[in-house]
Amino acid sequence: MTDIEIAVRVLIAQLTLPAHLEHEHPGADRDGTSEPAFQLVYEMVRTKLSGDSALERLELEANQAGQIRPRTRARLVMALEDAAEDDAHFAQELRAAVAEARKSERLDVESRGSVTNQITGNVSGRVVQARDIHGGVTFHNGSKGS
Numbered sequence: 001m002t003d004i005e006i007a008v009r010v011l012i013a014q015l016t017l018p019a020h021l022e023h024e025h026p027g028a029d030r031d032g033t034s035e036p037a038f039q040l041v042y043e044m045v046r047t048k049l050s051g052d053s054a055l056e057r058l059e060l061e062a063n064q065a066g067q068i069r070p071r072t073r074a075r076l077v078m079a080l081e082d083a084a085e086d087d088a089h090f091a092q093e094l095r096a097a098v099a100e101a102r103k104s105e106r107l108d109v110e111s112r113g114s115v116t117n118q119i120t121g122n123v124s125g126r127v128v129q130a131r132d133i134h135g136g137v138t139f140h141n142g143s144k145g146s
Helices: 003-024 036-048 053-064 070-086 088-102
Strands: none
Touching: 003 036, 003 053, 003 070, 003 088, 036 070, 036 088, 053 070, 070 088
16 A cells, blocks of 8 residues: 555544544544544645545545545545645655554554454454444354355
């Protein structure tokens, strides 16, 4: 994943994650959900893209549905690529900020469009790793391949 893609991912997460937390945990501290490295990337990108239609569309989608369309994400990537190409100083600062954000384990789970599952330690028995299960999960004993 490129620095630009990570910056867009962080921007989207910062705009959508607090709303999800507030919905799932009323009274949650929205400001306490952000690591300093994420906040820096977020502020840099929002400042640089201020007034850009891609950013305005992102904010609209984040506020209305909390779901960001793939086309909006792609437009943000292109807008940020243009900004970085046009401003070498900004591009250098963004690379440094993203390098700090890459150190966070949260980067693996921030995006609403992906899933990262890990199992560590001694595990016995059956395991399901999934996202967005709607309905039950059943394990059948005794039959091969179940």
